[in-house]
Amino acid sequence: MRTARGLLCIFWGLPLSLLLFSQALTIRTSFVLPAYLPGVMLICIGVIWLWSAGRMSPSWRPLVRQTIMILCLIIYFAPFVSWWEMLPATAYLLSNLWLFFLTVAGLLHLLNRLAGDVAEQTDCQSLALEARFCRRTVFLLMMLPLVLIYLRAAAGALIHGGSLYSEIAQNLIALPSWTLLLFLFPFPMTMANLWRARNQCLGMLDISRRKAE
Numbered sequence: 001m002r003t004a005r006g007l008l009c010i011f012w013g014l015p016l017s018l019l020l021f022s023q024a025l026t027i028r029t030s031f032v033l034p035a036y037l038p039g040v041m042l043i044c045i046g047v048i049w050l051w052s053a054g055r056m057s058p059s060w061r062p063l064v065r066q067t068i069m070i071l072c073l074i075i076y077f078a079p080f081v082s083w084w085e086m087l088p089a090t091a092y093l094l095s096n097l098w099l100f101f102l103t104v105a106g107l108l109h110l111l112n113r114l115a116g117d118v119a120e121q122t123d124c125q126s127l128a129l130e131a132r133f134c135r136r137t138v139f140l141l142m143m144l145p146l147v148l149i150y151l152r153a154a155a156g157a158l159i160h161g162g163s164l165y166s167e168i169a170q171n172l173i174a175l176p177s178w179t180l181l182l183f184l185f186p187f188p189m190t191m192a193n194l195w196r197a198r199n200q201c202l203g204m205l206d207i208s209r210r211k212a213e
Contacts, residue, residue, distance in 0.1 A: 001205060002053040003118065007198040009046030010111060011191055013039050018187060021081070040078070043107075044071055050114065056121050063117065067110045073103045088169035098146060101183075105142040108190045109135045115190075118197040122204050131193045138186040145179035 017039025051064045077100035084093040116131030118124075153167035160167075 001201075002049050003056065004198045004201040004205070006046040006049030006053065007115075007118075007194050007201065009049060010043050011046075011194045011198065013042035013046060014187055014191055014194075015039075016042060018184075037075075040071065040075060044068075047071065057117055060114075060117055063110060063114050067107065067114070070103055070106045070110060074100070074107060077103055088172070094168060101142065101146060105139050105186070108138045108142075108186050111190050112138065112193055115193040115197040118200055122200040124196075124200050127193065127196045127200065130189075130196075134186065134189045134193055138190070141182050141186050145182050148179065 020039050047064060047067050051061070051068075053060075055061055077096055080093055080096040080100055084090070084097045087093055112131045112135035116128050116135065119127035119131055149168060149171045153171050156167040156171075157163065
């Protein structure tokens with residue numbers, strides 16, 4: 001039950017984080033609250049539930065521990081998104097922005113590994129295959145747009161003789177919609193795997209209760 005609750009919290013925390021980051025959704029409070037905090041905190045609560053579920057497999061606790069570490073890095077790097085928007089051509093801010101993207105990809109990778117672990121413990125081969133496919137492609141889908149932006153900016157800096165960081169900033173600001181879709185696609189894939197993993201946990205719990213009766 002704790003595993004199912006944790007997966008549910010993470011499932012809802014991912015879209016909430018996206019909506020708050022994109023400012024499609026705002027939360028008004030009487031005090032200053034970072035936009036990303038509610039969604040990330042909901043994911044943190046889910047991960048704590050997963051930790052309290054115990055050792056489902058030899059790799060379960062190490063994966064949960066790595067997820068906690070990557071969430072701490074996301075909380076650290078998240079402010080650089082808004083700081084970079086104010087000074088887009090700053091090398092330090094741009095580097096930390098890219099590290100933020102990398103940590104987000106790392107989080108989705110680990111969440112799919114956790115979903116795959118649940119699939120293996122509940123003997124759900126289809127979910128195990130989907131989670132394995134998603135965790136192997138998440139870095140490709142999320143990092144490919146950034147690599148293309150870097151190559152295009154490098155070419156622009158060589159042709160125009162400008163600053164590489166200025167070219168990268170301009171390309172990021174004028175990001176084509178198809179690259180944004182590539183970056184966002186791993187999110188629904190991961191959410192689908194988390195939801196199926198939750199259902200597998202509830203199914204196994206229901207089977208256990210019937211056997212006990």
